[in-house]
Amino acid sequence: xxxxxxxxxxxxxxxxxxxxxxxxxxxxxxxxxxxxxxxxxxxxxxxxxxxxxxxxxxxxxxxxxxxxxxxxxxxxxxxxxxxxxxxxxxxxxxxxxxxxxxxxxxxxxxxxxxxxxxxxxxxxxxxxxxxxxxxxxxxxxxxxxxxxxxxxxxxxxxxxxxxxxxxxxxxxxxxxxxxxxxxxxxxxxxxxxxxxxxxxxxxxxxxxxxxxxxxxxxxxxxxxxxxxxxxxxxxxxxxxxxxxxxxxxxxxxxxxxxxxx
Numbered sequence: 001x002x003x004x005x006x007x008x009x010x011x012x013x014x015x016x017x018x019x020x021x022x023x024x025x026x027x028x029x030x031x032x033x034x035x036x037x038x039x040x041x042x043x044x045x046x047x048x049x050x051x052x053x054x055x056x057x058x059x060x061x062x063x064x065x066x067x068x069x070x071x072x073x074x075x076x077x078x079x080x081x082x083x084x085x086x087x088x089x090x091x092x093x094x095x096x097x098x099x100x101x102x103x104x105x106x107x108x109x110x111x112x113x114x115x116x117x118x119x120x121x122x123x124x125x126x127x128x129x130x131x132x133x134x135x136x137x138x139x140x141x142x143x144x145x146x147x148x149x150x151x152x153x154x155x156x157x158x159x160x161x162x163x164x165x166x167x168x169x170x171x172x173x174x175x176x177x178x179x180x181x182x183x184x185x186x187x188x189x190x191x192x193x194x195x196x197x198x199x200x201x202x203x204x205x206x207x208x209x210x211x212x213x214x215x216x217x218x219x220x221x222x223x224x225x226x227x228x229x230x231x232x233x234x235x236x237x238x239x240x241x242x243x244x245x246x247x248x249x250x251x252x253x254x255x256x257x258x259x260x261x
Contacts, residue, residue, distance in 0.1 A: 009049060009051065011031060027051070031048075035047050045147070045149070048080070051142045054068060070122070074123075077120045078091065091112075092110045093110075101142075108120065122143035170234050170235075171228065173228075177221055180256065181256065182219060190204050196246050200235075206224050222257075
């Protein structure tokens with residue numbers, strides 16, 4: 001505590017340990033403050049840093065119990081930036097992260113494909129760190145959002161929000177499984193699907209990523225659930241068939257994916 005910190009994680013882990021000692025198993029905590037990359041003026045950044053540990057839906061009657069994972073913390077980061085006024089369709093995510101994150105279960109996020117400045121890191125904390133600090137948890141995930149790298153809009157959140165609208169017409173959920181090259185990211189498929197028809201596609205969710213038997217070595221299968229709903233009418237079988245075909249064709253053209261038979 002007597003030096004200029006280069007990460008807020010050390011503080012959060014200290015307080016997380018105190019809560020674990022008091023019997024709290026599932027925790028999510030955050031802090032907003034400065035970190036320092038050097039001792040000279042300007043070599044610092046204001047960061048929103050968060051940690052989550054334990055399980056989701058522990059002892060729940062309607063949802064299966066599971067450990068918090070990289071997808072949970074990614075959702076936290078993306079939603080935070082959306083609430084700050086940014087368009088998630090423009091985000092670019094790759095897997096180049098500092099060595100205190102798990103190398104295969106972490107990512108860094110840019111606000112656009114130009115990769116001007118890093119907006120955030122997120123992921124599972126490296127297992128060696130968890131082992132060295134002897135913290136007794138089932139899983140530990142974290143994120144860092146660099147506020148000084150963001151250009152926050154002057155409008156209030158209330159002014160930025162679009163009016164919430166709900167459709168009275170029946171929705172349809174369709175599942176697609178695409179086989180893609182390993183370097184293709186699930187977000188690329190989501191972006192392709194969302195470009196098909198934003199008036200009809202109300203939700204897109206990745207529910208499985210698989211590598212292994214029956215999938216070529218340099219490829220993976222990504223399963224996606226798409227919710228299709230009109231605000232003007234109940235869609236018939238022909239409407240649904242047309243948008244299904246458009247989704248498949250668009251994803252194949254934009255990502256090189258093939259629908260899995």
